[in-house]
Amino acid sequence: MSGATDAMGTKWLAGTLLGLPLAVALCTLAILWLPGGWETGVVAAVVTCLPVWVAIISCSLLFRSSASAWLWLGGANLLCFGALWAPRLAGAAPAALSALPAS
Template sequence: MNGVGTKWLAGTVLGLPLSVALCTLAILWLPGGWESGVIGALLVCLPLWAVIISVSVLFRSSARAWAVLTAANALSFGALWLPRLLVT
């Protein structure tokens, strides 16, 4: 299972939550809050997912693609949950 298909699958499966998390992180730091940027984030989310899928094919192996995208998801969702964990 070390082909382009599994790299593409990694980008497809792990790319969507990563693009959603990155768009969410971007709108949380807007001056008006998330309400002012949610439409823009929704518009950017799909093209960002396509970019992540395209970039995932460039990894040397499918295992590396899965590992890097998993780590990126963990970091981005960790950054989203960190403020909640610090407050409580």
């Protein structure tokens, strides 16, 4: 019984620690390509981030082992943040600070 509890606890921890950045990345990816730009969807993305994070935490308990939860969620983070950084590294998207108007 103790082994099952430990495995569930580490799966939940993986979902909690790796789920938040994954939820932020997923919500950011969802608003980047809106017709008005990210500015039109930033409030919706912030509001949607919490339910997405809770869904990721809940789904992390469905993995067979805690190691697979950590690996899959870590890989999903790398994939999503790679997709966010790829246009910037390719020079297709400006850095956030250079896109702000000068004051």
